Structure formats: structure tokens, C-alpha cells
Amino acid sequence: MAQTSSTAHNAPAVNIAEQLANLAVGIKASELPRPVWDKSVHHIIDAIGIGFASHHFPFAAPGLAGIEAAAGKGTASVLGCSLQLPARDAAMANAYLMHGLDFDDSHPGSIVHPTVACLPTALALAETRNQTWGELIAAYVAGMETCIRLGLAVKGGFHHTGFHATGLVSHFSAAVVAGKLMGLTAPQIVGAQGIAASTAASVQVFLETGAWTKRLHPGLGASAGITAAHLVQNGFAAPTRPYEGRFGFFETHMQAHIGDVNYDCIVEGLGSDWTLLDTAIKPYPVCHFIHGAAEAALQLHGEVKDVSRIARIVCELPAATLPIVAEPHDAKIVPRSDYEAKFSAQFVVAACLLKGRFGLAELEDDALKDEQTLALARRVSCVEERDSNFPQHFSGAVTVELDSGETLTRRIPVNLGSGERALTRDDIVTKFHGTAGIVMSPERATKVVNALLDATPETSVRKLVDMLRA
Structure with a gap:
């Protein structure tokens, strides 16, 4: 009944x-x-x-x-x-x-x-x-x-x-x-x-x-x-x-x-x-909760000439995100797979500081086992970011403390790809070449992306999908 x-x-x-x-x-x-x-x-x-x-x-x-x-x-x-x-x-x-x-x-x-x-x-x-x-x-x-x-x-x-x-x-x-x-x-x-x-x-x-x-x-x-x-x-x-x-x-x-x-x-x-x-298109292949901190670390990369001088790294993240991308600390500092790495603020921040980039290559097996990155990840402490505008934006901050006592800080209130910092059409085409380009030639990638950009309301989906198979 x-x-x-x-x-x-x-x-x-x-x-x-x-x-x-x-x-x-x-x-x-x-x-x-x-x-x-x-x-x-x-x-x-x-x-x-x-x-x-x-x-x-x-x-x-x-x-x-x-x-x-x-x-x-x-x-x-x-x-x-x-x-x-x-x-x-x-x-x-x-x-x-x-x-x-x-x-x-x-x-x-x-x-x-x-x-x-x-x-x-x-x-x-x-x-x-x-x-x-x-x-x-x-x-x-x-x-x-x-x-x-x-x-x-x-x-x-x-x-x-x-x-x-x-x-x-x-x-x-x-x-x-x-x-x-x-x-x-x-x-x-x-x-x-x-x-x-x-x-x-x-x-x-x-x-x-x-x-x-x-x-x-x-x-x-x-x-x-x-x-x-x-x-x-x-x-x-x-x-x-x-x-x-x-x-x-x-x-x-x-x-x-x-x-x-x-x-x-x-x-x-x-x-x-x-x-x-x-809606925001991602510039980095990691959990969006980490993007503000990742960008902050990338900005600091050029200022830290010798990572061996880094005594401590503090990564600030919105409180609600900490259980997902920062805890438990002991597991996050040694990701066992590319997927664990995507959800590790410690690993991502360390890689960004060390290499000045974070793309798909940073998720390959050799990159996950890189001793210098893992050593740096162990120095990362994640704490709650005060005055975050999360979830409107995925903000974050990174502070690097050197062995001299000097500190360097970068804060990202609005993550790249979001709001007024949205990726442009050219940025999106460039990203497509970086992703699809892993498995296809630049010529084919250009042909596919142009076909999708030029499609009209009357274009047959079957015609487009024919280009998307192997």
C-alpha cells in the first residue's frame, strides 16, 4: 500500500x-x-x-x-x-x-x-x-x-x-x-x-x-x-x-x-x-581542491634556487578539503599510484616547487618514485586556510621556510581556470594538443579540434564521431 x-x-x-x-x-x-x-x-x-x-x-x-x-x-x-x-x-x-x-x-x-x-x-x-x-x-x-x-x-x-x-x-x-x-x-x-x-x-x-x-x-x-x-x-x-x-x-x-x-x-x-x-577547465591534472596551492608553489619555484635549503613548507587549504587531499599525512606523502598522487597536496606542492610544472608527465611511474620529490613532500604540512572563499574558488597558499629563517609566501585567492581567470579558447586548444597529443599526431589533433570548433547545429554527430575513433 x-x-x-x-x-x-x-x-x-x-x-x-x-x-x-x-x-x-x-x-x-x-x-x-x-x-x-x-x-x-x-x-x-x-x-x-x-x-x-x-x-x-x-x-x-x-x-x-x-x-x-x-x-x-x-x-x-x-x-x-x-x-x-x-x-x-x-x-x-x-x-x-x-x-x-x-x-x-x-x-x-x-x-x-x-x-x-x-x-x-x-x-x-x-x-x-x-x-x-x-x-x-x-x-x-x-x-x-x-x-x-x-x-x-x-x-x-x-x-x-x-x-x-x-x-x-x-x-x-x-x-x-x-x-x-x-x-x-x-x-x-x-x-x-x-x-x-x-x-x-x-x-x-x-x-x-x-x-x-x-x-x-x-x-x-x-x-x-x-x-x-x-x-x-x-x-x-x-x-x-x-x-x-x-x-x-x-x-x-x-x-x-x-x-x-x-x-x-x-x-x-x-x-x-x-x-x-x-564551470572551470582545469590547467593541472589533479584534484581541483589543490589547484590554488599548486599555482602558489609554481610561482615560488623561480624564487627557491636550491630546494635543499628548504626547511619547512606550509600548505594552506580550505578546511573542508583537508580530509580529502591532505589526510592522513603519512599516506599522502608517499602516493602509491597516479590516482593517489592527484589527491595528495603534499606530493603536488613538492613537485611544483621542485620542477616548476605539473602535467601528465608528473604522474608517470618514474615521477611518483622520484626521491627528491618524495623527500620534499615529507616537509609539507597542510593547515586550514583562513578567509578562504571556497567553494566559490579553489584558493590556496604556500609558505616556504628556508634554513636561513627567511620565509617566502604566495597566495592564490582565485585559481587559474576559474571566474575571471577562465582559460581562453587558445588555452583550451593548447590543452587539447597536450592531452590528445599523447596518443595522436599534431596534424590529427588539429583536424579533430577544428572539426569540433567548426561544427554547426546541423552537423551530423556520426560524422564527428567518425573522427574520434582509433
């Missing part, structure tokens, strides 16, 4: 899923503001380049092999290889590749990686359904607004309760993207979100050992979202208040922090205030 419904604490009067579904149904590529279109294309280019680069690293092959073994044959393409799978499994595979290096974009306020929560679903379905670039962009934008706004509502709260926020919201954004491309009605897209509330679960236990599950989280969301859209299309009875309903998404996932949820920010300004415009 159905139980009487109740509403979560401080929930809005409107149905959140209905508002997001109405947005998705109403979006038309031809009506998107030019900055929204351009921003979408730039972030899609960034994610595709990262997807190519992931093939160079040891996590890619086992993950793809497992997905293929479970999937069987299909017609949807996997980036950078000849593999073709059913759309649901290709979306999982591409999400795994796009998120695998933790080099993909993130939204500072929501603390989610939005493109990987939307693009893999859009790419797989638009290819198999022979849709246009404009249709893909419209669905992508609907998904971006969904996942970003869900993250904004909790102000980083999912991380406090042990969940990986991107993994959670990807189930809902993928359901919205799939519903849009499949031509579902608004009530059906509500139902797809309702089903997604039962599949959204991405725990952060990977932090203990550097396990690969975080890489897989957005792919699981993509697969679940596509499944949800097909279920409601075929008449499946789904919940209609997945977010604010009794035992709904926020109540179960925010737990004791449920009172902190700002439901209104999910629906305010939908279709006019485009939150995706605040």
Missing part, C-alpha cells in the same frame, strides 16, 4: 524534477545564448582530449575490457579505439576515459565535474540515433544545468557524508540528457529522474587505497540514466518527487546535514541564469 507522502525540510513549493524536466523539453539549440553555445563546445573539446589521453595510462585497458565483456557488440563508439558497444555501455566507457585522469572540468560552487556527467550519454545516444550536433548540445546543456544545480544545493555537503558528488548527480543529469535526446515528455523525464534516485550511490572509499572506482562513477551514472529513460518510455511507474520527497535523494544522502540544503537554488533562474558558464 502506498504511504502518505511528506516533504523534506525546507523544500520548495514546486516539484524540482518537474522544473528540470520542463527546462529540458523547452531547450532549443537555436535559442541558446552564444556564450552558452561556445562554452559548451569548449568543454566538450576538453573532455574529448582527456578521453584520448587516458588510453596512455594503465587503468584504461582493464576498465574497457571489463565493460566490453559485460556489454556485447553495439554501434556506439568508444573514444580513441575501434571498440563499438551498445549506447549504454559506450557511455560508461567514455565516461571512464573522460574522468579517469581527474583532468576534466569542475564547477567550483557545486563541486562536481559536470561535463563527464552529461557528455558521455549525449555522445552515445546522439550517435546511435543519428542526431545533430545542435540536438546534442541542447541535451548537454539541460544535463549541465541539472547536475550543477543539484550540487549547488548542498554546498559540498555530499563529500561530508562520504559520497562522491559527481557520481551521485550524474545519474540524474544522464537521465535528463537521455530523456531529451529520446524525445520523452516532461512527465516521462520526471519519472526518469525518479528512477535515478534509486541508483545514485558513489562512495568515497576509493580514497583509502587509490582504487579506480571514482573513475567509474560517472559511467555508472550514464548507464543508469539511459536505463531509466528507456524504462519510463516503456511505461514503468516511477517516483515523481525524487529530490524533496520522503526518503528522497537529499534526505537519504545528506542525512544529518539535510537542513543545509538550499532547494530554491535548483529552480531559481532556470533557463535564464546559466550556471554552466561558471
Whole structure:
């Protein structure tokens, strides 16, 4: 017997899923503001380049092999290889590749990686359904607004309760993207979100050992979202208040922090205030929480001529980020894998101070074992940064104390790639050459990026995807 419904604490009067579904149904590529279109294309280019680069690293092959073994044959393409799978499994595979290096974009306020929560679903379905670039962009934008706004509502709260926020919201954004491309009605897209509330679960236990599950989280969301859209299309009875309903998404996932949820920010300004415009493209392939400190260390590199004179290094980080990127200290100073290194403020700051750079090369096995870097990492102490504007920006500071007693400090209030310091189109093209260029020639990289930049709303997605295979 159905139980009487109740509403979560401080929930809005409107149905959140209905508002997001109405947005998705109403979006038309031809009506998107030019900055929204351009921003979408730039972030899609960034994610595709990262997807190519992931093939160079040891996590890619086992993950793809497992997905293929479970999937069987299909017609949807996997980036950078000849593999073709059913759309649901290709979306999982591409999400795994796009998120695998933790080099993909993130939204500072929501603390989610939005493109990987939307693009893999859009790419797989638009290819198999022979849709246009404009249709893909419209669905992508609907998904971006969904996942970003869900993250904004909790102000980083999912991380406090042990969940990986991107993994959670990807189930809902993928359901919205799939519903849009499949031509579902608004009530059906509500139902797809309702089903997604039962599949959204991405725990952060990977932090203990550097396990690969975080890489897989957005792919699981993509697969679940596509499944949800097909279920409601075929008449499946789904919940209609997945977010604010009794035992709904926020109540179960925010737990004791449920009172902190700002439901209104999910629906305010939908279709006019485009939150995706605040999404940041990463200049460094590490957890975004470390970016301010990494940049501070890079600025100090030129001033510290002899690292052997460094007696102590103090890295200041926003308090909420310390459990993720700085603790436990003894484990963080000796990362055992590239993934552990990405989440080690101590290692990243040491490498930046020593080498004056931090790119994909600094995550290779030889770099992780570099004795000089590890010795410097042992001298890094991480403390709470006072007056941080986190999560609006990923700020940070580094102070180097020399054996003479002299101290050198650099503070980064707004991280590179964010807000007024957003990467330019030329920066994004350069990054694409640095990522995709690991596995392809400069000529091919130029051809791919130009095709994506020049695509019109009428361009066939299949035509573009033909260029993205091996």
C-alpha cells in the first residue's frame, strides 16, 4: 500500500524534477545564448582530449575490457579505439576515459565535474540515433544545468557524508540528457529522474587505497540514466518527487546535514541564469581542491634556487578539503599510484616547487618514485586556510621556510581556470594538443579540434564521431 507522502525540510513549493524536466523539453539549440553555445563546445573539446589521453595510462585497458565483456557488440563508439558497444555501455566507457585522469572540468560552487556527467550519454545516444550536433548540445546543456544545480544545493555537503558528488548527480543529469535526446515528455523525464534516485550511490572509499572506482562513477551514472529513460518510455511507474520527497535523494544522502540544503537554488533562474558558464577547465591534472596551492608553489619555484635549503613548507587549504587531499599525512606523502598522487597536496606542492610544472608527465611511474620529490613532500604540512572563499574558488597558499629563517609566501585567492581567470579558447586548444597529443599526431589533433570548433547545429554527430575513433 502506498504511504502518505511528506516533504523534506525546507523544500520548495514546486516539484524540482518537474522544473528540470520542463527546462529540458523547452531547450532549443537555436535559442541558446552564444556564450552558452561556445562554452559548451569548449568543454566538450576538453573532455574529448582527456578521453584520448587516458588510453596512455594503465587503468584504461582493464576498465574497457571489463565493460566490453559485460556489454556485447553495439554501434556506439568508444573514444580513441575501434571498440563499438551498445549506447549504454559506450557511455560508461567514455565516461571512464573522460574522468579517469581527474583532468576534466569542475564547477567550483557545486563541486562536481559536470561535463563527464552529461557528455558521455549525449555522445552515445546522439550517435546511435543519428542526431545533430545542435540536438546534442541542447541535451548537454539541460544535463549541465541539472547536475550543477543539484550540487549547488548542498554546498559540498555530499563529500561530508562520504559520497562522491559527481557520481551521485550524474545519474540524474544522464537521465535528463537521455530523456531529451529520446524525445520523452516532461512527465516521462520526471519519472526518469525518479528512477535515478534509486541508483545514485558513489562512495568515497576509493580514497583509502587509490582504487579506480571514482573513475567509474560517472559511467555508472550514464548507464543508469539511459536505463531509466528507456524504462519510463516503456511505461514503468516511477517516483515523481525524487529530490524533496520522503526518503528522497537529499534526505537519504545528506542525512544529518539535510537542513543545509538550499532547494530554491535548483529552480531559481532556470533557463535564464546559466550556471554552466561558471564551470572551470582545469590547467593541472589533479584534484581541483589543490589547484590554488599548486599555482602558489609554481610561482615560488623561480624564487627557491636550491630546494635543499628548504626547511619547512606550509600548505594552506580550505578546511573542508583537508580530509580529502591532505589526510592522513603519512599516506599522502608517499602516493602509491597516479590516482593517489592527484589527491595528495603534499606530493603536488613538492613537485611544483621542485620542477616548476605539473602535467601528465608528473604522474608517470618514474615521477611518483622520484626521491627528491618524495623527500620534499615529507616537509609539507597542510593547515586550514583562513578567509578562504571556497567553494566559490579553489584558493590556496604556500609558505616556504628556508634554513636561513627567511620565509617566502604566495597566495592564490582565485585559481587559474576559474571566474575571471577562465582559460581562453587558445588555452583550451593548447590543452587539447597536450592531452590528445599523447596518443595522436599534431596534424590529427588539429583536424579533430577544428572539426569540433567548426561544427554547426546541423552537423551530423556520426560524422564527428567518425573522427574520434582509433
